[in-house]
Amino acid sequence: MTLFVDIGSLDDIPRQGARVVKTAQGCVAVFRTADDQVFALEDRCPHRGGPLSEGIVHGTSVTCPLHNWVFDLNSGQAQGADKGGVLTYAMQVRQGRILIDAGLIRRSAAA
Template identity: 80%
Template sequence: MTIFVDIGSLDDVPAQGARVVRTAQGCVAVFRTADDRVFALEDRCSHKGGPLSEGIVHGTFVTCPLHNWVFDMNTGQAQGADEGRVRTFAAKVQEGRILIEATLLRRSAA
């Protein structure tokens, strides 16, 4: 069972935009689509390390601001790239609040 943690209001993230959440496992980009769905992805493009949180959101895709790689926010897979993938994390909206999986907030074991 996935445990979720409230990270803020849906209104804290602009439609077709993103916010960064700093976690014990690194930065996570939390995206909001035009129809108020949320997605959480590693905030580092697998191509050149660009900040995906600064990319362009279109539908359920985000385009990296550095080299225009397009990532499917459902799967993390880069479109048209054989090896391009970013890590995805469970996220949802409940009563106007954004929830992400709690494992992101725990410290990694040494």
């Protein structure tokens, strides 16, 4: 069973915009589409490391601001001729609040 942590209000993210959440695993880009769907992806394009959170959201895709690679927000996979992908993370919206997989927030145990 996945546990979720509240990271803010849906209204904190503009439609077709994004915010960054810093986690134990690195930065996560949380996107809101025009129809209020919410997605979370690794905030680093595999091509040149561009911050996807600064990209353009269109439909259920985001375009990297550096070299125009387009990623599917559902799968994290690059679209078209581009190859590669980014990690996706479990999200939920409940009563206007955005919830993210709690496993991202927990720190790894020291060895």
